[in-house]
Amino acid sequence: MDRQRVDVVRHFSRTVTQRVGALDDSFLARDRPLAQSRLLWEIGLAGAEVAVLRTRLDLDAGYLSRLLRALEGAGLVTVGSADGDGRVRTARLTEAGRAEWHLLDRRSDELAWSMLAPLSDGQRDRLIAAMSEVQRLLMASLVTIDTCPPGDARARTCLRAYLGELNERFETGFDLDIDDEPDLVPPAGLFLVATLNTEAVGCGALRFSAGEPAEIKRLWVSRSVRGLGVGRRLLGELERRAAAAGADTVRLDTNGSLTEAIQLYRSAGYHEIPRYNTNPYAHHWFAKRVAGLS
Amino acid sequence: MDRQRVDVVRHFSRTVTQRVGALDDSFLARDRPLAQSRLLWEIGLAGAEVAVLRTRLDLDAGYLSRLLRALEGAGLVTVGSADGDGRVRTARLTEAGRAEWHLLDRRSDELAWSMLAPLSDGQRDRLIAAMSEVQRLLMASLVTIDTCPPGDARARTCLRAYLGELNERFETGFDLDIDDEPDLVPPAGLFLVATLNTEAVGCGALRFSAGEPAEIKRLWVSRSVRGLGVGRRLLGELERRAAAAGADTVRLDTNGSLTEAIQLYRSAGYHEIPRYNTNPYAHHWFAKRVAGLS
DNA sequence: CATGATTGCTGACTTTAGTCAGGTATCGCC
DNA sequence: GGCGATACCTGACTAAAGTCAGCAATCATG
Numbered sequence: 001m002d003r004q005r006v007d008v009v010r011h012f013s014r015t016v017t018q019r020v021g022a023l024d025d026s027f028l029a030r031d032r033p034l035a036q037s038r039l040l041w042e043i044g045l046a047g048a049e050v051a052v053l054r055t056r057l058d059l060d061a062g063y064l065s066r067l068l069r070a071l072e073g074a075g076l077v078t079v080g081s082a083d084g085d086g087r088v089r090t091a092r093l094t095e096a097g098r099a100e101w102h103l104l105d106r107r108s109d110e111l112a113w114s115m116l117a118p119l120s121d122g123q124r125d126r127l128i129a130a131m132s133e134v135q136r137l138l139m140a141s142l143v144t145i146d147t148c149p150p151g152d153a154r155a156r157t158c159l160r161a162y163l164g165e166l167n168e169r170f171e172t173g174f175d176l177d178i179d180d181e182p183d184l185v186p187p188a189g190l191f192l193v194a195t196l197n198t199e200a201v202g203c204g205a206l207r208f209s210a211g212e213p214a215e216i217k218r219l220w221v222s223r224s225v226r227g228l229g230v231g232r233r234l235l236g237e238l239e240r241r242a243a244a245a246g247a248d249t250v251r252l253d254t255n256g257s258l259t260e261a262i263q264l265y266r267s268a269g270y271h272e273i274p275r276y277n278t279n280p281y282a283h284h285w286f287a288k289r290v291a292g293l294s
Numbered sequence: 295m296d297r298q299r300v301d302v303v304r305h306f307s308r309t310v311t312q313r314v315g316a317l318d319d320s321f322l323a324r325d326r327p328l329a330q331s332r333l334l335w336e337i338g339l340a341g342a343e344v345a346v347l348r349t350r351l352d353l354d355a356g357y358l359s360r361l362l363r364a365l366e367g368a369g370l371v372t373v374g375s376a377d378g379d380g381r382v383r384t385a386r387l388t389e390a391g392r393a394e395w396h397l398l399d400r401r402s403d404e405l406a407w408s409m410l411a412p413l414s415d416g417q418r419d420r421l422i423a424a425m426s427e428v429q430r431l432l433m434a435s436l437v438t439i440d441t442c443p444p445g446d447a448r449a450r451t452c453l454r455a456y457l458g459e460l461n462e463r464f465e466t467g468f469d470l471d472i473d474d475e476p477d478l479v480p481p482a483g484l485f486l487v488a489t490l491n492t493e494a495v496g497c498g499a500l501r502f503s504a505g506e507p508a509e510i511k512r513l514w515v516s517r518s519v520r521g522l523g524v525g526r527r528l529l530g531e532l533e534r535r536a537a538a539a540g541a542d543t544v545r546l547d548t549n550g551s552l553t554e555a556i557q558l559y560r561s562a563g564y565h566e567i568p569r570y571n572t573n574p575y576a577h578h579w580f581a582k583r584v585a586g587l588s
Numbered sequence: 589c590a591t592g593a594t595t596g597c598t599g600a601c602t603t604t605a606g607t608c609a610g611g612t613a614t615c616g617c618c
Numbered sequence: 619g620g621c622g623a624t625a626c627c628t629g630a631c632t633a634a635a636g637t638c639a640g641c642a643a644t645c646a647t648g
Contacts, residue, residue, distance in 0.1 A: 035605070035606095060607065060608085062608080062609095063606060085614080085615070087613070087615065
């Protein structure tokens with residue numbers, strides 16, 4: 001732990017959070033409870049299903065129901081059944097609710113502007129750039145990596161996206177059913193997913209074969225978090241796990257069109273090796289020594 | 295108002311504030327109410343006067359008193375009379391309270407570190423730099439500028455600091471009583487202070503003389519906010535007010551040792567003019583046309 | 589030493605937030 | 619058409635947060 005850096009983060013949290021955060025709540029503060037305002041805000045102009053609101057705001061079902069009744073009572077919201085499923089209910093803003101939403105929207109704008117207004121144009125640019133940077137990097141640091149069975153919903157989401165992307169990028173197209181996948185579970189292998197806020201944003205797998213190097217497969221990162229180092233983290237984690245499982249070396253194959261991946265492998269210390277399999281889609285083969293990695 | 299920039303700020307507030315803010319409160323969450331933890335944290339190892347706590351946390355006097363009783367009951371805090379004023383009371387942490395504070399401090403460290411840990415070293419550097427930048431610029435945007443009578447406490451703080459600094463920087467020293475100051479109040483002149491969070495961090499004055507250009511005096515910015523554009527804002531505001539009062543031109547004199555100030559004047563469009571007064575401390579004289587400034 | 593201001597404390601309240609245990613309507617499915 | 623699961627609602631509760639008015643001690647000042 002690095003004292004100096006931690007102090008900057010703590011100072012940042014303290015000042016920025018207190019100040020911006022206080023303002024950020026205050027833009028919702030009207031003559032009604034904060035929870036009601038937040039809910040109204042979250043329903044939005046397009047309306048929203050009650051279940052979605054519940055997860056987004058992380059509220060107790062009963063509490064949320066009561067809040068909706070209160071907004072209904074104030075004439076700001078109507079809750080009606082959705083088309084398909086009669087159990088699912090959808091909250092929509094009334095005309096008055098819509099007006100209220102627009103008012104909050106305007107106040108939010110004003111608040112944001114109040115932070116920019118006193119600055120010179122150059123300072124505004126710098127502030128905007130720094131805010132984007134902080135946000136991107138905090139997003140990166142919220143990505144967690146852990147194992148997951150390859151049959152899991154998150155894994156399947158990743159694999160579907162991965163295969164779709166290969167199919168789109170390979171000149172020859174690509175055709176493989178993800179259910180053909182041999183079981184990537186211990187002891188034959190393992191499967192990692194990278195998760196951001198419950199959303200799966202990346203994956204990677206290892207396959208072990210007795211007497212041979214461990215093989216890295218299915219390394220993929222969602223476009224939404226590309227450039228945040230998630231691929232490198234996945235790769236590193238796969239290497240560590242391969243080493244922990246007793247492998248001296250890991251190897252992998254890749255298609256020539258996946259240039260970022262190839263660059264990643266090279267910069268992570270992989271060296272090109274001769275063809276070791278008959279994969280018709282592979283153009284390059286790489287390996288790296290991982291023995292002793294912790 | 296600039297749509298694109300405002301959107302970045304709003305997005306920043308939303309994501310960063312929600313996430314960092316939520317964490318920031320969570321580090322205080324123990325088995326006691328949040329308000330108590332916050333109070334204990336704010337009292338700190340050095341102790342704090344009750345009135346100071348009240349303003350810092352912005353709490354109702356009665357509520358604060360009750361919170362202190364609760365912490366006292368838990369054996370974490372003692373509240374005793376201060377030395378001088380028998381009405382003023384000072385809260386101090388007991389041994390147990392101190393231990394609790396250290397625990398919170400450690401948790402805050404861990405939380406800060408949890409944002410850095412998943413990142414690469416280069417990313418950490420970039421995040422730290424961006425956080426500092428956001429904080430500095432938000433601080434800059436919190437500085438407000440308004441008129442204030444020169445006899446006011448804030449004005450006198452500024453003038454004292456200003457004169458102290460001149461005395462320190464001029465080769466010949468500087469000697470002037472701030473009470474010698476002719477009244478810088480309308481219609482003869484005016485006095486501006488820049489304020490950050492109730493702290494005076496800069497000042498500037500105008501003096502009007504019939505038939506002559508308005509004169510800028512006492513432009514000063516506290517070291518704590520130097521480099522944030524406060525001087526330039528003060529100068530601009532003085533020019534606008536001079537123009538509003540009917541002046542065509544403003545002028546000023548300055549000592550050769552005040553190099554940043556001279557640079558500021560030049561870059562703000564001032565041009566050097568011949569000596570127009572007999573100020574023994576002045577080496578340079580500047581003027582700028584302000585007619586038509588809004 | 590009387591007076592008004594300041595500082596903090598106490599009691600009596602209200603509102604908000606949040607939890608938990610049922611209950612009812614609906615759906616998918618055999 | 620019966621069954622378990624799903625999606626939401628209602629009633630009954632608790633704890634925390636916050637407000638307000640009045641009170642007691644202390645201070646500065648004439």
